[in-house]
Amino acid sequence: MYLKLYQEFSNLFKKTKFWENNYLFLREFKNFRKIAIYALVFSFLGATFEGFSIGLLFSFLQNITTVNATPIHTGVEWFDIWILGINTSAISRLYRISILIILTTLIRVLFNYFGQVYTEIAQLKLGDSLRKQIFEQLEKVSLSYFSKTRSGDLINTITTEIERIKYSFSAASFLLTRILNLSVYLISIIFISWQLTICSVLLFTLLGVGLSTLNAKVREESFGLSIANSQFTSTAIEFINGIRTIQAFGTQEFERQRYYKASDQVVSAYTKVTLIGSLLKPITEGLGTTFLVGMIIFAFTIFVANGTLQVASLLGFFFVLFRIVPIVQDVNGVRGTISTLQGSVDNVKSLLKTDDKIYFHNGTLEFKGLKRSIDLISVDFGYDANNLVLNNITLSIERGKTTALVGASGAGKTTLADIIARFYDPTEGNVLIDGIDLRQFEINTLRHKMAIVSQDTFIFNTSIWNNISYGTSEVREDEIREAARLANALEFILKMPEGFETQLGDRGVRLSGGQRQRIAIARALLRNPEILILDEATSALDSLSERLIQESLEKLSVGRTVIAIAHRLSTIAKADKVVVLEQGRLVEQGSYQELLDQRGKLWEYHKTQYQEQGQAG
Numbered sequence: 001m002y003l004k005l006y007q008e009f010s011n012l013f014k015k016t017k018f019w020e021n022n023y024l025f026l027r028e029f030k031n032f033r034k035i036a037i038y039a040l041v042f043s044f045l046g047a048t049f050e051g052f053s054i055g056l057l058f059s060f061l062q063n064i065t066t067v068n069a070t071p072i073h074t075g076v077e078w079f080d081i082w083i084l085g086i087n088t089s090a091i092s093r094l095y096r097i098s099i100l101i102i103l104t105t106l107i108r109v110l111f112n113y114f115g116q117v118y119t120e121i122a123q124l125k126l127g128d129s130l131r132k133q134i135f136e137q138l139e140k141v142s143l144s145y146f147s148k149t150r151s152g153d154l155i156n157t158i159t160t161e162i163e164r165i166k167y168s169f170s171a172a173s174f175l176l177t178r179i180l181n182l183s184v185y186l187i188s189i190i191f192i193s194w195q196l197t198i199c200s201v202l203l204f205t206l207l208g209v210g211l212s213t214l215n216a217k218v219r220e221e222s223f224g225l226s227i228a229n230s231q232f233t234s235t236a237i238e239f240i241n242g243i244r245t246i247q248a249f250g251t252q253e254f255e256r257q258r259y260y261k262a263s264d265q266v267v268s269a270y271t272k273v274t275l276i277g278s279l280l281k282p283i284t285e286g287l288g289t290t291f292l293v294g295m296i297i298f299a300f301t302i303f304v305a306n307g308t309l310q311v312a313s314l315l316g317f318f319f320v321l322f323r324i325v326p327i328v329q330d331v332n333g334v335r336g337t338i339s340t341l342q343g344s345v346d347n348v349k350s351l352l353k354t355d356d357k358i359y360f361h362n363g364t365l366e367f368k369g370l371k372r373s374i375d376l377i378s379v380d381f382g383y384d385a386n387n388l389v390l391n392n393i394t395l396s397i398e399r400g401k402t403t404a405l406v407g408a409s410g411a412g413k414t415t416l417a418d419i420i421a422r423f424y425d426p427t428e429g430n431v432l433i434d435g436i437d438l439r440q441f442e443i444n445t446l447r448h449k450m451a452i453v454s455q456d457t458f459i460f461n462t463s464i465w466n467n468i469s470y471g472t473s474e475v476r477e478d479e480i481r482e483a484a485r486l487a488n489a490l491e492f493i494l495k496m497p498e499g500f501e502t503q504l505g506d507r508g509v510r511l512s513g514g515q516r517q518r519i520a521i522a523r524a525l526l527r528n529p530e531i532l533i534l535d536e537a538t539s540a541l542d543s544l545s546e547r548l549i550q551e552s553l554e555k556l557s558v559g560r561t562v563i564a565i566a567h568r569l570s571t572i573a574k575a576d577k578v579v580v581l582e583q584g585r586l587v588e589q590g591s592y593q594e595l596l597d598q599r600g601k602l603w604e605y606h607k608t609q610y611q612e613q614g615q616a617g
């Protein structure tokens with residue numbers, strides 16, 4: 001029988017999706033169990049003492065307004081005699097009650113204070129823990145996740161949604177406190193009349209079931225609110241990041257409309273949630289009062305008329321029941337609030353979900369340095385399954401040599417370099433480092449010996465000094481200066497008002513494209529990498545800077561393994577090996593001169609570029 005009961009119970013949970021909807025919080029509680037319990041206990045005690053104080057206030061008023069008022073009895077003899085002093089004079093009872101009121105108020109205020117503080121701490125911990133879990137998740141997922149997800153959605157989840165979810169803790173704690181209060185009151189009315197208690201519970205349950213439908217609707221609308229919030233954040237971020245392009249194209253009006261529309265959608269989604277969510281309280285209030293009046297008439301005509309219940313007991317019953325009604329209203333109101341948070345909870349849940357994402361699996365071998373070569377064996381790769389970007393690439397990149405990747409835009413050069421740096425894993429085939437699969441290495445041991453200077457350099461919003469020394473610890477001042485000098489950046493850095501301490505702003509807005517690239521080159525040089533990936537490293541430079549940097553890169557390349565991607569063939573003419581890619585396939589490889597002699601693809605590129613330069617000259 002117990003088994004059956006258990007099954008029924010767990011089926012009920014499954015049916016109501018209780019676990020599915022709430023596991024995010026329930027799982028979190030284990031991280032701050034103690035604080036959550038303190039928050040609940042203090043909040044409950046605070047609420048209970050509130051009821052207690054009101055009861056005392058009631059008898060206080062009775063004492064001062066009624067001459068010869070009958071002393072109140074709690075039923076606990078020692079309490080009535082020693083504390084309330086039922087056998088003493090009216091004035092002595094008044095003093096006792098006054099002191100009790102002050103004492104219970106002090107205790108209540110203290111409990112409420114601790115309840116509030118612990119609830120706040122629990123909320124902060126919940127937010128902190130979720131934010132950190134999201135970081136761990138984002139750090140582990142494959143890069144491809146970021147190409148498919150809008151950064152605005154992610155930022156919205158990390159900021160707005162987590163802020164909203166935090167409040168679900170105080171809502172849940174309030175809910176539990178009220179439910180506990182409700183239980184205490186219920187027990188007391190059972191003693192007065194169990195029949196009337198059953199009637200009341202049935203009526204209020206009926207009301208609760210009816211309101212669940214409304215709750216489900218609120219929940220549904222709250223998804224719309226989360227989507228609207230997400231879209232607004234994305235639009236705002238795009239507007240801020242794309243402000244130059246927007247101004248250059250004079251599309252302010254178009255962007256204004258997009259921005260206003262996104263903002264209006266947030267307002268309209270919020271309004272829907274508020275309109276429906278706010279119905280819960282008045283409906284409970286209206287129906288609750290109707291039920292109560294109905295029950296008073298019913299109790300009088302049945303129980304009092306046939307003598308099963310005293311009028312005094314009936315009044316006591318309804319006195320407690322009247323106290324229950326606002327609690328039931330609170331419970332329903334909070335349920336409504338919790339429902340409005342469901343969309344946010346779902347957003348965070350789907351970000352933290354693990355079975356629908358591709359993860360980066362790290363290896364364990366320490367990379368101690370390249371001895372012979374990096375070999376790609378029949379490598380296929382596609383960002384999505386049906387579209388191969390790299391097709392059957394077999395290539396050897398020898399230690400200490402410069403290998404240049406050449407090809408039309410979109411041929412797959414950057415993707416190939418990304419595969420070597422293990423930003424992506426091949427869909428088919430292998431990348432071997434000295435014969436060992438790249439996936440077996442602990443990735444940071446490899447990346448610490450590797451530096452990448454790419455087309456889209458990321459500059460952090462901090463000083464030039466921190467940007468150059470990024471990721472290197474215990475670096476000396478002369479080393480940073482030397483890296484800046486070699487990257488041809490020292491001169492412009494020293495001309496800046498605060499030199500190396502100049503703050504660079506978001507994404508390095510205070511620098512020109514060429515300056516940003518030189519900072520990136522200095523950053524790479526400082527790491528003294530064994531393997532250097534240059535993805536159009538000199539693309540944002542004028543011809544003088546390009547020549548200077550080219551010289552320093554050439555000096556730097558001596559003795560290192562370099563993979564260089566360049567559109568301008570002049571920058572790779574001295575490479576030991578040139579690899580030509582076309583639509584993801586390797587079509588030629590050899591020295592620059594060998595390939596020119598073959599009169600194949602490289603020769604065509606060479607011819608076109610030098611003809612263009614000739615015309616330009």
Ligand SMILES: Nc1ncnc2c1ncn2[C@@H]1O[C@H](COP(=O)(O)OP(=O)(O)OP(=O)(O)O)[C@@H](O)[C@H]1O
Binds near residue numbers: 383407412
């Ligand atoms: N993150 C991504 N998600 C989906 N497709 C991508 C992604 N990055 C690149 N691609 C696609 O893969 C193909 C190869 O791109 P890749 O950047 O490797 O070419 P590339 O030869 O380096 O081009 P370019 O010289 O213009 O930089 C292109 O068709 C591009 O649209």
